[in-house]
Amino acid sequence: MALTRSRISIALAFFIPAFLSGCQSTQSSGKDTEQAEKVSIDSNPFPSTYTPIEGQPTVITNVTVIDGIGNKIDNGMVYFADGKIQAVGKDVDYPDGATVIDGQNKWVTPGIIDNHSHLGVYPSPGIGSLSDGNEMTKPVTPGVWAEHSVWPQDAGFARALAGGVTTLQILPGSANLFGGRSVVLKNLPSRTMQDMKFPDAPYGMKMACGENPKRVYGQKGGPMTRMGNVRGYRQAWADAQDYMRKWEKYESETAAGKQSKAPKRDLDLETMAGVLKGDILVHMHCYRADEMVTMMDMMKEFDYQISSFHHAVEAYKIADKLAQNNVCASMWADWWGFKMEAYDGIRENIPMVDKAGACAIVHSDSDIGIQRLNQEAAKAWSDGQRAGIDISMADAWTWLTANPAKSLGIFDKTGSLEEGKNADLVLWTGNPFSTYTKAEKVYIDGGQVFDLNDPRMQPQSDFEVGQSAQGENQ
Amino acid sequence: MKNLIIAAALASAGFAGSVLAQNIAITGGKIYTQTDQGVIENGTVLIRDGNIESVNTGSAVPQGYRQYDARGKVVTPGLVGAMTSLGLVEVESWAGLVDASVGDASVSHSGAALDVSYAINPDSTVIDVSRIEGVTSAATTISYTDYLFQGQGSVISLNESAEIIRPRAFTVLDVSGDGAEQSGGSRAALWVTLERLFDEAAALSEVPGLNSVWEGLNTRADLEALQRILSGEMPLIMEADRKSDILQILAFKSRHPEIDIVLMDAAEAWRVADQLAEADIPVIMNPEMNLPDSFEAIGASIENAARLAQAGVRIAVGMETHNIRLATQHAGNAVANGLSHEQGIASLTSHPASILGVSDRVGSLAAGKQADVVIWSGDPLEVTEYAEQVFIQGQPIDMESRQTQLRNRYQNFYEQEKNTSQYIQP
Structure with a gap:
C-alpha cells in the first residue's frame, strides 16, 4: 500500500515534535506541498520520567562488602552521595554530616538486577483481565512493547524490592518467535511505567526457541516444528534487512537533496531493524544446547548479537561456545523437568557456564523467585563447590548484578559498587548466601526505598489498599 | 572436589558392604529425632535390620556396626x-x-x-x-x-x-x-x-x-x-x-x-x-x-x-x-x-x-521405625547445605541420579576437550 502524503504528515505530527509543533503539522497536512518534509522517527516516544528520590550522603561502615566485580572486603566501607557511589574500600574518606550506618555483621552488595521478569505484564492477581504478557495472535510480533502492558500496581514490584531487586527487565512472554520489546525498569513503585523506566537503558527484544512457538501455533497456521521456527525467524530477519535498506536509501537520498518518498513504517520491522543496527538487545528464550548453537549461527548470518539466552537449561553442554560467541546465559539454579526441553537440567548449570568463561546470570522468570535471587545464586554457588568448581562468593555475585547489567547494556550505570556508578545497593542483615538473611535497607540512586524495620518504607500497591485481608503489610 | 570424593567414597563404602541385614551406626551428629528425645547435640543412630534400633547420646557403638561419621554434621529423619x-x-x-x-x-x-x-x-x-x-x-x-x-x-x-x-x-x-x-x-x-x-x-x-x-x-x-x-x-x-x-x-x-x-x-x-x-x-x-x-x-x-x-x-x-x-x-x-x-x-x-x-x-528417628535417615553437611534449611548420605530402610543409597551423571559426562567432556574431539564419550 502506498503511503499517502497526508499519512506522512500524521506520522510527522507524532514522531518529530522537536521539529514541528502539532499546530504546524496540522497546517502541513492540508494540501499538496511540493517538497515533502523529511520523515524521521522518534526512537523514544514514551520517555522516562523517572526521578530519583532524594537521598542523604551515607556511609556504611564495618561491613562486609561485595563489590559486584569479584572483590570482597571484610570490615569495609561504602560511601555514597548525590545518587552515586563515591568510595568503596577498607577505609574511605567521607564528609562530616554524612549519615553513618554501622554495618557490623552485615553485608552490602550492589542491588540485584533481574533480567527476566514479567512483573506488571503478568501481575498479581493473575487474572485474565490483567494478563498482558503474550501477544499470541501471530508468531512474529516484535512491534509490541512490554511497557504498554506494564501495570505498575502489581504488588510483585514491592515484594521484589524487599528481596533487594533494584533493576529489572520486563519481557513479553515466550509464545512467539519474536515476542516484542522489553523495558528496563527501576524498581521504584510508581504511578506509571514511565516513572519507573530506566533512563537511557537500551530496549531489548524477546525471541523464543523451541516448544512454545510450535505448541502455540502448530494448529494455528504454524510454525509447528523447530525447522518451521527457524524459517520464521530467518524470513523475518530478511524482511528486516530489506526494510532497513529502504530507510537507508531514503535517508541517503534526502541527505543528497533528492525528492524521496519515505518507506511506510512497519512497527514489527522497525524493532528488528533496531536490533540489526545494534540499538536493541536480543534476549532469547532457549533451553536446548543444540538449538542455542543454531541460533548463534543465525545471529552471524544476519549480523546481530544475541545478548543473552534465557532459561538455557542446557547451557552447560555448550558453555565453551557461549564464551566464544560472547553470549550470556540467564538461568535458574535448579528448575527442570516441566517440559521436554527442560529435562536435562542439572544443578551445576550456572557454575559450569561461569567456569567456561562465559557470562552466567541468575534470573527469576517468577514473581516468587525474584524475591530471593540471592538464594538462587547461593544454591548454584554451593552446587558448584560440591562439583569441584571453586568460585568465590564475590565472583558468584556477578551472576546477580554485573552480568545481568551487561546483558541489559547498563553496566556503565549500575551493577557494581564502583566510584561513579549509580548508588543502587542493598544492606543485608548478614551473609546473603544464607536462607535466613534478608535485605534490610535498599537504595536506588542513593535514595532509600525499602527498610525491613520500618513499615513506612515498605511500599504497598493501590490494589492492596482497603482490602480487608492484607497479609504482607501487617 | 574434595566433598565430591568423600561423598562418592561414602556411597561406594555403603554399597560394598551392602547386605540386607546390615547394621549401621551414624555417630557424632547433631540429631533431630522428631521424638520426645528432641535434638541430641552429639548422638548416635543405630540401625538394625532396616529399622531404627535406638538413638543415643554420645558416640558409643556396639560391635558389628558399619560406622558413618557424622561429627559436625546434622542427622534427621528422611x-x-x-x-x-x-x-x-x-x-x-x-x-x-x-x-x-x-x-x-x-x-x-x-x-x-x-x-x-x-x-x-x-x-x-x-x-x-x-x-x-x-x-x-x-x-x-x-x-x-x-x-x-x-x-x-x-x-x-x-x-x-x-x-x-x-x-x-x-x-x-x-x-x-x-x-x-x-x-x-x-x-x-x-x-x-x-x-x-x-x-x-x-x-x-x-x-x-x-x-x-x-x-x-x-x-x-x-x-x-x-x-x-x-x-x-x-x-x-x-x-x-x-x-x-x-x-x-x-x-x-x-x-x-x-x-x-x-x-x-x-x-x-x-x-x-x-x-x-x-x-x-x-x-x-x-x-x-x-x-x-x-x-x-x-x-x-x-x-x-x-x-x-x-x-x-x-x-x-x-x-x-x-x-x-x-x-x-x-x-x-x-x-x-x-x-x-x-x-x-x-x-x-x-x-x-x-x-x-x-x-x-x-518421619521420626524412634526405635522400630523404618530407618530413613539423612546425614546433612549442616543445617538442612540452609540453601548452601546438602544431603551427604541418605539411608532408606536402613540401606545407604547410591547418591547418584540422571542429573549427576549428566554433570559428570559434561565435566569429563570439558576436561578432554583439548583432545579436539567433539565426540561426547559415554
Missing part, C-alpha cells in the same frame, strides 16, 4: 514429601502420558474412585533426583482432574521399588474457586454437590452389590472411597486459600466430625489460625506463597506458616514434584520469617508423616 506426583509424571508437558492428570473415566462420577496406586513408576528419574537430596518418602497423587475429587493418593517410599507404604492414603478435594470451576462454576453448586455425594454414601450401610440396580449420584467405586473418608479411615485434604472457603471447611468439619480433614494451600489460613487449631485441622502449604495472586489470596503472607504454628496448627511444607527437594528451602524461608527452626524441621518430617497417617513407619 524427609516426607507432603504433596507430590512422584512416580506419576516424568515430564509434565507434552511428553507422553502423565498419570497425574485424569480426564473423563466412566468408573467414576466424582473422581473419588480414582486410585494412583496402580500408576506409580519406580524407574522415574524424578525419584532418584529427589531421594539423593534427602526425600525418602512422599505423598503422591493426581494433580489435575476434570472431577470434583482428585482421586485417592498413595504414600510411597523412594526406595528402588517405590514401595507403596500406604495405598489409598488420602483424597484431595479442591473447594477453592478453581474447584468450583469443575462444579458448575460456583461454590453454590460445589458444596451442595459435595454434601449430596456424602449424604448418599452415609445413607448406605454398604456399597450396593453387583446384583442390585444402582442409579445413585455416586458410582459403586466412588461410594467405597467416600465411605472410607466418612469413617475417618482416609484423610480428606481440602484445598482452599480464601478465608471464607476455609470457614466453610470448618463448618463442614463440624457437620462431619468423623472426617479427618487436612487443609492445603491455605494462603489466608493465618486469619483463622485459632479455629484451625481448635478443630485440629493441620495444613499442607508452600510458605513462600506471599502474593495476592487471585482474589482468593489477597491475604497471602510470608508469615502464614509462622502465624499458624504459633496458634498451634501442625504444618507440613513441601508441595512440588520435580523440585520436592526444594522443600527444605521453603521451610527455611518460613523460619526466616518467624517459624521456629524446630517447627521448620517438623514441617518436613514428623508433621507430614502424621498428617498422611504413616508416622508409625517414617
